[in-house]
Amino acid sequence: MDFDAVLLLSFGGPEGPEQVRPFLENVTRGRNVPPERLDEVAGHYLHFGGVSPINGINRALITELQTELDVPVYFGNRNWEPYVEDTVKTMRDNGVRRAAVFTTSAWSGYSSCAQYVEDIARARVAAGSGVPELVKLRPYFDHPLFVEMFAGAIAAAADSVAAGARLVFTAHSVPVAADERCGPRLYSRQVAYAARLVAAAAGYAEYDLAWQSRSGPPQVPWLGPDVADHLAAIANAGARAVVVCPVGFVADHIEVVWDLDYELRLQAEAAGLGFARAATPNADRRFARLAADLIDELRTGRGPTRIAGPDPVPGCLASVNGTPCRPPHCAAPECG
Structure with a gap:
């Protein structure tokens, strides 16, 4: 499977005090979170000038990804600019046909994996005709x-x-x-x-x-x-x-x-x-190499690169109560 672009898909975060409350409202929409709880969490962001570290880190990671890959790298978020819907429209306009999606989450599960697949599906619908195929790379917690x-x-x-x-x-x-x-x-x-x-x-x-x-x-x-x-x-x-x-x-x-x-x-x-x-990977060059290796798994058809550990590896099930666990647009192996 070949790709002509990569999409770095992440959670998003505010980049100024005026963005904090709208961002939190995006994150909690439909969850009936009390306003006083939003005020409390807003205080955490305002302690750091209203700026989340995450967007800056992701832009630095994109720079590293571009040194490891021979295709353009795009950036989209679920909850704040650049929104994934806008990014996918740009990818469509630029003629991208198939892109690998690398998410800033190493795990399976709903909020850490399946919800990103939902983000991909929503962005493709918003982009309309001519939208590129988007393939989410597998969870990488044991890479x-x-x-x-x-x-x-x-x-x-x-x-x-x-x-x-x-x-x-x-x-x-x-x-x-x-x-x-x-x-x-x-x-x-x-x-x-x-x-x-x-x-x-x-x-x-x-x-x-x-x-x-x-x-x-x-x-x-x-x-x-x-x-x-x-x-x-x-x-x-x-x-x-x-x-x-x-x-x-x-x-x-x-x-x-x-x-x-x-x-x-x-x-x-x-x-x-x-x-x-202990530090997180952030924009470590090895993190970009990890993403490149996940893409290479799909390009070559080889099996996943993993650290040997106790078996079985806790992975995606084929289905849960008859419902497919692995939605469309996801390349996670059924290893449960």
């Missing part, structure tokens, strides 16, 4: 370069705190019901699988997995334990330092720079814990 980048980031972070620091992986929490939506605990099993691979590569026999950035009502069960609660527990158990690795994030979202770098760091300092946060 060797994904593991290598996070393992190296853990080693660098550990050098800045006391020896023997506890390693804690984090990922964005979701409602337990949402974790079942695309297969039994598909997202959480993949995060646990990746944490195991990264910990082994970084030389850690023991580690913890916690969850962060919960935003739902207290009566709705979400994935846990919450990382703040877990940090308090290990401090009470006598830990001296902690290395936090946000393995669930491939770039520095606000949930990373606020929830971890700001709030969790303050909590650690108050508890007398040394604190270091």
Whole structure:
């Protein structure tokens, strides 16, 4: 399968204070989120001047992608400019026929995979006739370069705190019901699988997995334990330092720079814990090479490049309750 373009598809983020509230309204549309909750989250963005790091990181990543690939690279977002619908129209006008779609999420599951496929389908409908074929690349949570980048980031972070620091992986929490939506605990099993691979590569026999950035009502069960609660527990158990690795994030979202770098760091300092946060891939050249390798898998028809780990690899199921798990426009293998 050949491609004449690549689309980097991401979540989006505001790039000025006046954009914060409209962006959050886009993200939460139809979810009946109370205005006071939007005000609270808006404060996180305004703490950083109303600018999310994510768009700038993605533009830098596109520069790296263009050095690795021999086709044009386009940029589209779900929730803010440049909107994916506008980008796909531009691709159509430029004569693109088939493009690989690389998303800034390594996982399966609804919000991290299937919703991006919905974004692709919506953008193609909006573009109308002559729209290019768009093929979403597979989840890449067990790709060797994904593991290598996070393992190296853990080693660098550990050098800045006391020896023997506890390693804690984090990922964005979701409602337990949402974790079942695309297969039994598909997202959480993949995060646990990746944490195991990264910990082994970084030389850690023991580690913890916690969850962060919960935003739902207290009566709705979400994935846990919450990382703040877990940090308090290990401090009470006598830990001296902690290395936090946000393995669930491939770039520095606000949930990373606020929830971890700001709030969790303050909590650690108050508890007398040394604190270091492992870097995310962001615009690392190896991240661009990872994307190029996923494209090469489809071009050559070879099997996926993976780190050997416990079997079976938690992957997409052929169907869930009779409903296809793998919608059109998705190249994820049925490996469940």
